[in-house]
Amino acid sequence: MNTTRDIAMTNRMRQLRPRDAALFLAVAAVVAVLGVVIGRELGVGQQTGATVTPAQSDQSGPTPQQQSEGTTALTLTLSGPDICETERGRGYSGSELVYDDDGKAIGTRDISTGWDGVAEIPVRWEVTGGTAPYTLVIDNETRDGDGPYEGASGIASVSCAVTSAEVFYTPNNERRFRGDPEIDSGPKTIRATVTDASGVTADASVSIYVILSVVGDAYAGPNGTAISFLYNKGKTYRINGFLMTFSANAVSGGSEETEGGEHVFGLMFFRNGYRGIVGIGRDSGTEIGRRVEKLSGIQAASSEGSRQDDPEAALNTIMTKLVESVGQPPIMTAR
Numbered sequence: 001m002n003t004t005r006d007i008a009m010t011n012r013m014r015q016l017r018p019r020d021a022a023l024f025l026a027v028a029a030v031v032a033v034l035g036v037v038i039g040r041e042l043g044v045g046q047q048t049g050a051t052v053t054p055a056q057s058d059q060s061g062p063t064p065q066q067q068s069e070g071t072t073a074l075t076l077t078l079s080g081p082d083i084c085e086t087e088r089g090r091g092y093s094g095s096e097l098v099y100d101d102d103g104k105a106i107g108t109r110d111i112s113t114g115w116d117g118v119a120e121i122p123v124r125w126e127v128t129g130g131t132a133p134y135t136l137v138i139d140n141e142t143r144d145g146d147g148p149y150e151g152a153s154g155i156a157s158v159s160c161a162v163t164s165a166e167v168f169y170t171p172n173n174e175r176r177f178r179g180d181p182e183i184d185s186g187p188k189t190i191r192a193t194v195t196d197a198s199g200v201t202a203d204a205s206v207s208i209y210v211i212l213s214v215v216g217d218a219y220a221g222p223n224g225t226a227i228s229f230l231y232n233k234g235k236t237y238r239i240n241g242f243l244m245t246f247s248a249n250a251v252s253g254g255s256e257e258t259e260g261g262e263h264v265f266g267l268m269f270f271r272n273g274y275r276g277i278v279g280i281g282r283d284s285g286t287e288i289g290r291r292v293e294k295l296s297g298i299q300a301a302s303s304e305g306s307r308q309d310d311p312e313a314a315l316n317t318i319m320t321k322l323v324e325s326v327g328q329p330p331i332m333t334a335r
Contacts, residue, residue: 002082005032055067074130076194076204081331084160084188085211085238086119088219089181114168114176118159118183123190123206127152130196138192160210161189183233185212185330198332209330213238217252217265228252231267236330240265240284245325248318253277262289271296271316274313277323287323292316 037157091114097105129132135142136156138147143149144157148283159167161181168176214237218226229252236245239252242266253266256279264279275295279288292312 018158035121043293062299071131072129073201074194074196074202075128076136077126078127078190078192078206079126080158080159080190080206080208081121083209083211083329084119084121085202085213086160086183087117087213088183090117090176091180095240114170114178115165115180116174117173118177118181119160120175121208123156123158123192125149125154125156125192125194125198125204127202129197130200130202131175132196134194134196136192136194140189141167143169145169147177158190160188160208162186162210174228183210183212184232184235185210186232205334209236209332211236211238211243211330213250216242216327217254236325236328239267239283240280242280242326243330244322245330246329247321250322255282258288262288264289267322269315271285271314271318272309272311274311274315276319278319280323280326289320290316290319292309 060067098107098109100106123332126128138149138156139158149156162184163181165181166178189205189208191208193201193203195201215227218228221227231246231250233246233249236243248269250267253268257263263282266277266279269276274292276292279292282289292315
């Protein structure tokens with residue numbers, strides 16, 4: 001349900017739609033949820049904020065001296081959760097008519113209708129000083145599905161994608177991307193700028209950590225083929241329900257069922273012509289087994305590592321570090 005907006009109101013609180021309200025409540029409960037899934041995943045839903053001193057971008061606006069004589073300096077503050085967990089974006093397609101030179105329909109063709117499925121988080125803004133009304137750009141957007149970013153305070157629903165893909169909105173006010181947002185784990189800085197009625201601007205930013213959540217061993221590519229998940233060194237992922245941090249690049253390595261009936265998924269590392277595979281229990285998150293094997297041909301040539309490495313020892317160290325990281329949240333950078 002849309003609320004009535006009055007741009008002249010300086011103290012308007014933007015109302016979240018039911019979808020966004022549920023998301024906001026989910027963020028507040030994220031510590032409890034993660035605590036159920038993994039006992040040691042605490043503190044990931046705490047609020048953080050950052051404020052940056054204002055910058056004068058419009059020479060026709062008031063000078064700092066004029067500001068001090070008439071109004072207080074314009075400042076902007078952002079606050080939001082530390083972590084956003086999201087799946088990969090999902091691509092959608094439709095069809096459109098194809099016409100000949102005479103304007104006669106001669107068939108149809110498939111077209112992309114965008115990508116969605118990327119999680120969003122609530123980011124609160126607070127503006128003080130300056131001259132109302134205020135307009136904002138948050139994470140390179142002037143709006144979300146609820147409407148424009150305007151007023152002295154409000155909550156923006158910000159995408160967790162770290163991407164430059166163009167954003168558009170469906171008739172149902174759902175955010176979509178023109179192309180694949182290519183989600184990956186890692187830090188993201190959400191930047192914002194407020195502009196007041198006199199053209200004065202102020203900037204602020206807040207940092208979050210994006211966790212890519214994957215289920216299974218592969219995802220469907222553009223032509224329907226199965227593509228293995230890639231895990232990049234130094235990043236934290238949620239894999240089949242378990243947080244894991246990688247000290248080296250890896251790929252998903254298939255799944256199998258043990259003689260005892262436990263389902264196991266594999267993760268593969270490559271080092272100097274060798275491959276290490278560690279199996280993780282889908283229910284327990286513990287190591288079920290591992291092996292190191294020598295490769296040949298293209299696989300061996302593409303392996304990481306120095307020729308001076310002991311590949312078997314290096315791979316065992318890498319796999320041990322991975323197992324020890326299960327359930328541990330990512331290391332957050334200083335705010």
